[in-house]
Amino acid sequence: EAQVTQNPRYLITVTGKKLTVTCSQNMNHEYMSWYRQDPGLGLRQIYYSMNVEVTDKGDVPEGYKVSRKEKRNFPLILESPSPNQTSLYFCASSLSGLNSPLHFGNGTRLTVT
Amino acid sequence: GENVGLHLPTLSVQEGDNSIINCAYSNSASDYFIWYKQESGKGPQFIIDIRSNMDKRQGQRVTVLLNKTVKHLSLQIAATQPGDSAVYFCADVNQAGTALIFGKGTTLSVSS
Numbered sequence: 001e002a003q004v005t006q007n008p009r010y011l012i013t014v015t016g017k018k019l020t021v022t023c024s025q026n027m028n029h030e031y032m033s034w035y036r037q038d039p040g041l042g043l044r045q046i047y048y049s050m051n052v053e054v055t056d057k058g059d060v061p062e063g064y065k066v067s068r069k070e071k072r073n074f075p076l077i078l079e080s081p082s083p084n085q086t087s088l089y090f091c092a093s094s095l096s097g098l099n100s101p102l103h104f105g106n107g108t109r110l111t112v113t
Numbered sequence: 114g115e116n117v118g119l120h121l122p123t124l125s126v127q128e129g130d131n132s133i134i135n136c137a138y139s140n141s142a143s144d145y146f147i148w149y150k151q152e153s154g155k156g157p158q159f160i161i162d163i164r165s166n167m168d169k170r171q172g173q174r175v176t177v178l179l180n181k182t183v184k185h186l187s188l189q190i191a192a193t194q195p196g197d198s199a200v201y202f203c204a205d206v207n208q209a210g211t212a213l214i215f216g217k218g219t220t221l222s223v224s225s
Contacts, residue, residue: 004156033212040217042202042216042217043202043213043215045211045212045213048211048212050211056211059212090156090157098145098206098211098212098213101147101159101162102147102159102213103159104156104158105156106154106155106156
């Protein structure tokens with residue numbers, strides 16, 4: 001089944017403890033992206049990658065890192081999480097840039113205390 | 114600026130009715146628009162898209178209408194079912210072509 005898979009689905013952590021949220025797609029998509037969804041603010045892009053080894057900042061990149069060493073994987077790294085990074089995170093991919101639909105994973109709900 | 118918004122935060126309909134969800138966008142250069150459905154506990158799910166060279170596109174029970182003159186987009190759902198209850202987002206592509214810009218969503222509630 002074609003899908004975007006994120007792990008974990010739920011994560012509770014403490015301030016400053018490094019964490020990684022994994023994202024994998026099995027559709028051979030070139031473009032991948034991370035969004036966060038917050039009440040009243042909607043979905044906002046954190047980082048994106050047009051292809052392997054190419055990553056760029058989105059609208060809210062502060063406090064996050066990403067890597068794209070392989071086409072299928074696009075992990076989101078929080079080196080030192082803070083409470084304002086408590087949010088619902090979505091990974092997404094599309095075949096080639098944004099001329100085709102973006103397909104989303106089912107989300108990771110992160111709580112930083 | 115780049116802003117995609119929805120006219121109403123909530124819409125309540127009866128099962129079997131037709132639903133219309135509206136969206137206004139501000140970027141006159143936008144050439145690709147997408148509607149997403151998000152159910153509780155899930156990620157946004159692609160419904161239908163339309164490019165700026167079209168006024169209308171139909172899918173299974175859904176139709177998207179694009180009015181470029183007034184920068185307005187709508188999603189019509191025919192014979193709405195309880196399973197259609199969800200939050201619906203419109204989105205377009207930012208000027209750089211690097212991100213989708215989402216509206217804040219309309220919550221559709223279908224009662225039987």
